[in-house]
Amino acid sequence: MEKIPEKNKEIIIKNDSIDMANCPTCSTKVRIEAKNLTIKYGKEFGVKNVSVPIHDKNVTALIGPSGCGKTTFLRCLNRMHDLNKKVSISGQVLLDGQDIYDSKVNPVNIRRKIGMVFQKPTPFPTMSIYDNVVAGLKLVGIRNKSLLNEVCEKALTQAALFDEVKDRLKSPGGSLSGGQQQRLSIARALAIEPEVILMDEPTSSLDPKSTLKIEDLIFELKKNYSIVIVTHNLPQAARVSDCSIFMYLGELIEYGKTEKLFKNPSDKRTEEYITGKFG
Amino acid sequence: MANNLGNIINKKPIHIIYRWLGDKIFLSLSFILGLTIVLLAIAMGFVLYSESGETFKTFGVWGFIKGTDWDAGLHMSFGALPFIFGTLVTSIFSLLIAFLPSIAIAIFIAEYAPKWLSNITDNLINLIAAIPSVVVGIWGIFVFAPWMRDTFYMPIFLWTAENYPTLLPIIGSPIGYGMTTATIILALMIIPYITVLTKDAIKKVPQEQREAAYALGATKWEVIRMAILPYARGGIMAGAMLSFGRAIGETMAVAMLIGNKNSFPFSIVGPASTIPSVIINEFREAVSNIHVSSLMALGLILFVISLIVNLIAAYITRKLSITGGKVI
Ligand SMILES: Nc1ncnc2c1ncn2[C@@H]1O[C@H](COP(=O)(O)OP(=O)(O)OP(=O)(O)O)[C@@H](O)[C@H]1O
Ligand SMILES: [Mg+2]
Numbered sequence: 166m167e168k169i170p171e172k173n174k175e176i177i178i179k180n181d182s183i184d185m186a187n188c189p190t191c192s193t194k195v196r197i198e199a200k201n202l203t204i205k206y207g208k209e210f211g212v213k214n215v216s217v218p219i220h221d222k223n224v225t226a227l228i229g230p231s232g233c234g235k236t237t238f239l240r241c242l243n244r245m246h247d248l249n250k251k252v253s254i255s256g257q258v259l260l261d262g263q264d265i266y267d268s269k270v271n272p273v274n275i276r277r278k279i280g281m282v283f284q285k286p287t288p289f290p291t292m293s294i295y296d297n298v299v300a301g302l303k304l305v306g307i308r309n310k311s312l313l314n315e316v317c318e319k320a321l322t323q324a325a326l327f328d329e330v331k332d333r334l335k336s337p338g339g340s341l342s343g344g345q346q347q348r349l350s351i352a353r354a355l356a357i358e359p360e361v362i363l364m365d366e367p368t369s370s371l372d373p374k375s376t377l378k379i380e381d382l383i384f385e386l387k388k389n390y391s392i393v394i395v396t397h398n399l400p401q402a403a404r405v406s407d408c409s410i411f412m413y414l415g416e417l418i419e420y421g422k423t424e425k426l427f428k429n430p431s432d433k434r435t436e437e438y439i440t441g442k443f444g
Numbered sequence: 445m446a447n448n449l450g451n452i453i454n455k456k457p458i459h460i461i462y463r464w465l466g467d468k469i470f471l472s473l474s475f476i477l478g479l480t481i482v483l484l485a486i487a488m489g490f491v492l493y494s495e496s497g498e499t500f501k502t503f504g505v506w507g508f509i510k511g512t513d514w515d516a517g518l519h520m521s522f523g524a525l526p527f528i529f530g531t532l533v534t535s536i537f538s539l540l541i542a543f544l545p546s547i548a549i550a551i552f553i554a555e556y557a558p559k560w561l562s563n564i565t566d567n568l569i570n571l572i573a574a575i576p577s578v579v580v581g582i583w584g585i586f587v588f589a590p591w592m593r594d595t596f597y598m599p600i601f602l603w604t605a606e607n608y609p610t611l612l613p614i615i616g617s618p619i620g621y622g623m624t625t626a627t628i629i630l631a632l633m634i635i636p637y638i639t640v641l642t643k644d645a646i647k648k649v650p651q652e653q654r655e656a657a658y659a660l661g662a663t664k665w666e667v668i669r670m671a672i673l674p675y676a677r678g679g680i681m682a683g684a685m686l687s688f689g690r691a692i693g694e695t696m697a698v699a700m701l702i703g704n705k706n707s708f709p710f711s712i713v714g715p716a717s718t719i720p721s722v723i724i725n726e727f728r729e730a731v732s733n734i735h736v737s738s739l740m741a742l743g744l745i746l747f748v749i750s751l752i753v754n755l756i757a758a759y760i761t762r763k764l765s766i767t768g769g770k771v772i
Contacts, residue, residue: 245655273661276658276659280659281659283652288656290675292674300660300670304661304662304666305661350656353660357661
């Protein structure tokens with residue numbers, strides 16, 4: 166723990182070498198930008214001094230061995246850490262140039278703009294499938310039945326679930342299988358049409374077929390949204406993402422175009438991880 | 445090391461017999477204990493029933509239940525309806541009074557209060573729950589009932605006497621001891637129970653459920669409304685029913701405060717009686733067989749009511765609990 170400052174300096178220098186605003190590999194504008202982001206659980210580091218851009222209309226994959234801080238980083242992007250008093254955050258997260266940790270910013274608005282899909286499916290078990298999907302819309306006061314129906318069908322279709330549940334939209338969300346519940350959670354996140362979607366291993370509980378459907382969906386969504394996806398499935402990262410971030414022990418090791426990062430990584434640790442030597 | 449462990453594990457014969465025996469002993473023991481408790485309850489019900497025989501023979505089961513007379517002096521005629529009525533009215537209303545405040549307190553403790561404050565409140569509530577009901581009763585007799593009489597009952601009574609004298613029988617005599625006082629005291633006594641059980645149910649809601657709601661852009665209150673309370677509803681309802689059961693059976697404080705009037709008509713603030721209060725008041729003076737038998741029959745009715753409440757509680761809990769087995 167004592168030596169970390171030394172290490173951090175190294176990282177700062179390294180991160181500064183990335184041209185943030187104009188990533189040479191991505192043409193779209195920067196949607197989110199993390200600047201010198203350090204996240205601590207009490208005294209322990211979750212993420213150490215990470216600076217990285219997230220581009221619009223683009224899929225960014227977050228990869229790295231278990232415990233390297235992927236979830237910690239992801240949750241920081243829509244202020245989910247606000248719920249845990251032990252967590253302290255330094256640095257900035259800019260959404261379209263504005264710091265989302267600014268005291269004037271209401272986290273509720275941030276979370277409406279930056280949706281999240283969790284690793285574990287989390288349908289509201291007492292609500293029907295239908296109510297689960299439109300839960301976020303009802304929060305903002307939308308009561309128009311035909312609009313809700315329309316959004317519900319669209320979101321469920323996008324999440325590749327509609328055909329399976331269209332005859333039982335009124336049955337409880339908890340009555341679905343694990344994989345179906347996950348797709349329901351995805352549909353629920355899509356229904357509020359966020360601008361950025363964060364996904365934490367969204368397909369880890371799905372079968373290959375629904376996994377493919379979700380990957381197709383991600384491909385579809387990136388036309389309009391900016392997506393960050395954490396995954397342990399490297400082929401998946403290679404398939405769906407445009408840019409990749411490799412993290413290790415809380416630090417950002419390498420960031421760049423997915424193709425380059427997978428075929429020709431510049432850091433030895435990235436190469437070792439991608440070739441399966443650890444993690 | 446590994447070899448050693450292997451050796452230990454491989455000494456099967458002793459182990460298997462040991463484990464088999466242990467299993468058997470434990471199983472039979474818990475079976476016997478469980479059975480004993482069930483048999484005890486059945487035996488209790490049976491004793492109450494057989495002791496009530498004379499009453500049921502004289503008045504008929506239904507006749508006793510719907511009988512409105514309770515006269516142990518002259519006519520030796522006994523009916524349970526006033527007490528059943530008093531018991532149900534006081535406990536239902538105390539539950540209605542206590543329910544929402546308890547939920548609010550529980551939400552405050554579990555979700556809003558900072559740690560130190562929720563600790564203090566927690567301890568305070570446990571403390572209140574631990575006050576013996578006779579102490580509550582004596583406080584009620586000397587402080588609460590006179591205060592209620594002077595502040596509410598008397599003015600209301602006088603106002604009604606002036607403006608709507610025909611309504612006076614419904615209001616009842618404002619002596620301070622009666623149905624309303626007992627109901628409020630009962631409500632105060634069950635608030636800690638509902639609060640604690642609700643708080644536990646809220647604390648059991650998985651963090652993921654909260655986060656899922658937050659991630660949809662819910663505010664704190666919206667998270668409570670859409671994720672926490674629905675998930676905890678089984679536990680909350682079970683808590684309410686258990687507290688209701690407690691209110692039904694509460695004896696001492698009610699007997700001290702309800703005024704003990706054994707026959708209809710009851711009035712809103714005037715004296716009344718409940719099953720437990722009449723039993724505790726009369727078991728010493730009950731000399732004739734039919735009187736004792738009638739008190740036993742009241743006991744049986746209370747037993748059955750409690751049983752029904754518990755069954756309903758179990759049913760509600762099962763109906764409302766979250767499938768997936770994580771909640772009660
Ligand atoms: N709530 C928490 N309290 C304390 N420490 C935590 C907490 N959550 C994570 N950590 C720690 O922070 C570090 C990063 O955890 P994180 O969950 O971000 O890893 P991850 O990369 O998402 O791993 P995985 O791939 O297994 O999901 C780990 O060392 C972990 O022990
Ligand atoms: Mg994780």
